[in-house]
Amino acid sequence: MTAFNMLLFDGFETLDAFGPAEIIGKLATMYSLKYFSCNGGIVTGSKNIQVLTRPFQEIKAGGIVLKPGGMGTRKHIDDAGFIHKLTAAADAAAFVLTVCTGSALLAKTNLLNNRQATSNKKAFDWVQSVNEAVIWVKHARWVVDGRFYTSSGVSAGMDMTLGFISDLHGQNIAQNVADTIEYIWNSDKNLDPFSF
Amino acid sequence: MTAFNMLLFDGFETLDAFGPAEIIGKLATMYSLKYFSCNGGIVTGSKNIQVLTRPFQEIKAGGIVLKPGGMGTRKHIDDAGFIHKLTAAADAAAFVLTVCTGSALLAKTNLLNNRQATSNKKAFDWVQSVNEAVIWVKHARWVVDGRFYTSSGVSAGMDMTLGFISDLHGQNIAQNVADTIEYIWNSDKNLDPFSF
Numbered sequence: 015m016t017a018f019n020m021l022l023f024d025g026f027e028t029l030d031a032f033g034p035a036e037i038i039g040k041l042a043t044m045y046s047l048k049y050f051s052c053n054g055g056i057v058t059g060s061k062n063i064q065v066l067t068r069p070f071q072e073i074k075a076g077g078i079v080l081k082p083g084g085m086g087t088r089k090h091i092d093d094a095g096f097i098h099k100l101t102a103a104a105d106a107a108a109f110v111l112t113v114c115t116g117s118a119l120l121a122k123t124n125l126l127n128n129r130q131a132t133s134n135k136k137a138f139d140w141v142q143s144v145n146e147a148v149i150w151v152k153h154a155r156w157v158v159d160g161r162f163y164t165s166s167g168v169s170a171g172m173d174m175t176l177g178f179i180s181d182l183h184g185q186n187i188a189q190n191v192a193d194t195i196e197y198i199w200n201s202d203k204n205l206d207p208f209s210f
Numbered sequence: 211m212t213a214f215n216m217l218l219f220d221g222f223e224t225l226d227a228f229g230p231a232e233i234i235g236k237l238a239t240m241y242s243l244k245y246f247s248c249n250g251g252i253v254t255g256s257k258n259i260q261v262l263t264r265p266f267q268e269i270k271a272g273g274i275v276l277k278p279g280g281m282g283t284r285k286h287i288d289d290a291g292f293i294h295k296l297t298a299a300a301d302a303a304a305f306v307l308t309v310c311t312g313s314a315l316l317a318k319t320n321l322l323n324n325r326q327a328t329s330n331k332k333a334f335d336w337v338q339s340v341n342e343a344v345i346w347v348k349h350a351r352w353v354v355d356g357r358f359y360t361s362s363g364v365s366a367g368m369d370m371t372l373g374f375i376s377d378l379h380g381q382n383i384a385q386n387v388a389d390t391i392e393y394i395w396n397s398d399k400n401l402d403p404f405s406f
Contacts, residue, residue, distance in 0.1 A: 029232035029391065032259070036225035036364065039257035047258050056262065061235035062243050063228070064262040066252065135392065167392035168232065195225065196331065196363035196404040200394055208392040 017077030018045040021070070021103060023052065023096070025086020028061040030113035033172040034080055037179065040191045044183070045078075050103075052096055060084050070099045075106035082171070083114030083134060090119060091144060097122050109161045111178060113171030117164040121145035129159040134167035135208045153209040155200055166206060173200045213273030214241040217266070217299060219248065219292070221282020224257045226309035229368040230276055233375065236387045240379070241274075246299075248292050256280050266295045271302035278367070279310030279330060286315060287340060293318050305357045307374060309367030313360040317341035325355040330363035331404045349405040351396055362402060369396045 018038045020031050031049075038045050051057045054069035073079070081100070090096050101123040104110045112120050117133040118141040120126055126145065132154045133141040142150050151157050156165040156174035158181070165174035176199050180188035185201075192199040214234045216227050227245075234241050247253045250265030269275070277296070286292050297319040300306045308316050313329040314337040316322055322344045329337040331348070338346050347353050352361040352370035354377070361370035372395050376384035381397075388395040 027232075028228050028235065032224050032228040032257070035257045035259065036223075039224065049259065061228070061231040063231065063245065066260040136390070167390075169391050169393035193404065194332070194363075195365050197365035198394065198396055198403060207394060208389065 015046050016044060017074060018047050019073050019077055019079045020047070020049045021051070021079055021081045021100065022049055022057045022059070022065060022067055023086050023090055024058050025084050025089065026057070026059050026082045027084030027114055027168055028059045028063055029168050030082030030084060030116065030171050031059070031080070033169065034111070034113065034175040036195055037172060037175045037191055040194055041179065052099055070103055073103050073106070076108050078109045078111065079103055079107040080111040080113070081116035081119055083112070083116040083118070087115045087118050091122055101125065107161075109163065109178070111163040111165075111174065113165050113174070114167045115141060117141060118144045120162070120164070121148050126162060129162055130157050131159065131162065131164040132157045132166055133164065135210070136167065153206050154203060155206045156203045158203070166208060172197065174203070177201065177203055211242050212240060213270060214243050215269050215273050215275045216243070216245045217247070217275055217277045217296065218245055218253045218255070218261060218263055219282050219286055220254050221280050221285065222253070222255050222278045223280030223310055223364055224255045224259055225364050226278030226280060226312065226367050227255070227276070229365065230307070230309065230371040232391055233368060233371045233387055236390055237375065248295055266299055269299050269302070272304050274305045274307065275299055275303040276307040276309070277312035277315055279308070279312040279314070283311045283314050287318055297321065303357075305359065305374070307359040307361075307370065309361050309370070310363045311337055313337060314340045316358070316360070317344045322358060325358055326353050327355065327358065327360040328353045328362055329360065331406070332363065349402050350399060351402045352399045354399070362404060368393065370399070373397065373399055
């Protein structure tokens, strides 16, 4: 059983986290899904949702971490203590996934330096400015570089998570999850209708 | 400002609620989004998510209610006290939306009698058996009958919610929300790739 750890924070974008959670949750025999925040306790997401979390320090090494984006990234990007803890969590993970502007926070850790990554198309200029040592790819539904998966905005996180499942366990398992949740999966990571 | 009230319960399907929440949350000048459960307090959704809610009795008449589905429906369908409170909440609402097997719970209130409705395709036989006075439509991404919107499984709730916004506020506003969250909207309620 692999730990799949959502790294939440105040102001995270709801669907960035719960779209992928819906997918990973359908593979309950493979993945154990947990919700964390820097200090634990209740975190408030973008849609007034209040979620109970555990502190980052309880995350075990070797699992998978997913970092959503959202307006809260603008505040956290300048919080050195937060970035330090995020660096440790991402460094110890087998795979790191980000959705939307979650890739800006990950870029700030320097772990994406000289790697390809993408982000939300409406916030792209800001994300690029966070760390220009990252090879930012504008036209992509999601990007894979080694153990790092980064997706475009919000809904793209679901397509990426299915892509991640497909890469690790095969296309059939990913398609089966998509069918189960009646999701019309855009399975081509290069098909990005929102890049202008 | 219209109240948009999510009616949660233990075992609700995460994306059934938070997909539509993501969409409604983007219309923050029009809709106020709140989370309720029968008695309030912390509710545990399908993916280990724990959410803070208010009690049903605080719901004001004239708003919109959305009822997700999920495995928890199987328990709640036989809970007369729950169905009684759900009936009151749905009866007082301007519009009632359901996702997935949420339509089974709504069917149990008898408010859907002699109306068209749909549900999750994999649970369709069970949902039909709950109340055969409903005109169940198998091939539909979502169905509109008067003030009742019912959708197919999980992800279909997002398409339906965008359809609801389109019906009330116009296609442009709905498409703009879809673009903002980089969502590839299936805007045709009769296009249902999961009905076999």
